[in-house]
């Protein structure tokens with residue numbers, strides 16, 4: 001390792017490897033597991049593998065299955081021990097880790113079922129202690145775990161060792177942290193259904209593994225990754241105990257690495273190769289640190305905050321300040337579709353053609369108005385031909401009571417106006433019975449899913465109309481990957497890509513807007529974006545496509561970094577209100593959305609907070625004061641890779 005790299009990493013107490021995405025990281029982990037399995041096979045020995053559940057290791061399991069099917073990797077000599085299981089939990093419950101492991105790995109490989117060990121969530125409470133001791137003894141008797149896979153919770157838990165766990169802890173019954181239960185809501189539908197306890201291997205059990213691969217993907221893990229890797233060892237973040245383990249690797253994607261010092265403020269740990277983006281990030285960081293607008297930063301501010309090499313390169317603070325100030329200034333435009341007949345050399349969008357064909361892709365039926373409602377309004381008002389395309393039906397995120405309400409409304413109409421009562425009553429009966437007999441977490445029957453989809457369609461239409469869209473410019477693509485009826489979706493398929501491709505081929509847009517959650521580990525947004533990338537790849541030779549620009553907005557949870565933003569569209573106070581109205585049309589998502597995530601605010605509040613935060617940041621840096629701003633990044637087909 002050269003000195004520069006060493007300096008940049010000097011804060012890191014666990015070796016970290018940063019990958020472009022979770023697939024690349026997962027393939028590396030799977031490769032390493034397969035090498036150990038094969039080596040042990042040659043030596044005539046068993047390989048003891050510690051496994052984790054959750055969203056993080058899924059692609060490792062996919063790759064192991066692929067290796068089994070395509071490369072003849074056998075698991076006959078593998079003995080597995082899973083980290084944990086909810087308690088109490090029946091094996092065949094949809095949310096059990098037993099079921100998860102079988103569906104995601106064991107059912108697809110040739111492992112001997114008697115070599116599989118998963119903590120048993122069905123053990124009567126009085127036997128749990130003894131059961132845990134035996135679990136531990138079984139691992140010890142086999143000479144310990146060869147490779148242990150770990151994910152990390154936002155509390156810093158590994159396994160279910162929540163804050164407060166001691167390094168001497170062994171397999172035991174534990175209480176789940178509030179935040180962990182909130183995070184688990186995505187599989188249990190509602191928080192009340194998430195168990196309060198779990199059986200988990202202890203910290204000591206994990207630390208005895210010979211090799212540990214801990215993985216974390218996505219922006220939501222960035223903070224805990226930095227704390228685990230760079231913070232003090234403490235029981236308040238149990239993953240920090242891994243700093244004492246001699247053979248642990250932390251594998252992260254670029255989003256989960258965002259808060260590491262080597263990424264966030266590399267200049268504070270050593271020399272860096274400056275480029276415009278990095279200079280911009282450093283100057284924004286400096287301005288915020290010393291509480292001054294950019295144009296008031298002095299040589300002394302640079303020198304006393306570790307940025308003297310920038311002064312060396314650019315001579316004076318003034319030169320750097322003006323350069324970055326202009327860069328930010330040029331991102332601001334009230335003309336997201338380009339300003340007709342204006343000099344566009346310093347504007348984010350081209351002036352020509354003056355009237356553009358625009359496609360706004362919305363992964364769920366409300367992302368368009370939540371993430372870019374103001375820009376949507378402006379594009380329509382500035383005379384562009386704006387189409388909006390809802391990529392998925394969003395049908396799992398509708399409460400059952402909304403279905404009843406809408407179907408009863410139809411029933412009322414048919415009864416009042418004496419329409420075909422019998423047919424409607426029959427359908428209603430089917431729906432009512434299906435909802436009544438549905439167990440927690442079970443998928444809806446097709447008819448109920450269809451109605452839930454219709455409810456969201458109606459809301460999407462109403463929202464898009466408030467933004468000014470014409471009725472025949474509102475499209476519903478209902479991509480098939482989404483239609484599993486479950487939280488877990490199918491992988492992207494050829495059909496998803498060709499639906500997008502055909503749609504684009506028909507419109508031939510000059511501008512595409514899409515949700516750019518590039519590193520969202522398992523979400524619908526990433527698959528929707530991949531479908532767009534897949535279609536663009538197939539369309540890139542078309543003449544119209546050569547003149548098509550792709551702008552990415554961020555999903556509901558997170559905004560682009562200020563150094564990344566390439567177009568910032570200001571909203572007036574009235575536009576903010578109109579955008580709010582458009583979001584309000586999504587009534588099934590209001591007050592208590594079925595999948596609210598970990599944020600207590602409603603979607604319109606999140607959108608407004610985020611847009612005013614961006615505007616405030618620009619203003620604090622010395623740029624004009626706006627009410628709110630929506631932000632976009634341009635996808636560069638030539639240099640960014642299509643995944």
Ligand code: F6R
Pocket residue numbers: 051052053054055056057083084150151152153154157158159160
């Ligand atoms: C799962 C486990 C947990 C998860 C962690 C991260 O067996 O022990 O520690 O690894 O909660 O979960 P995901 O991967 O869903 O973010």
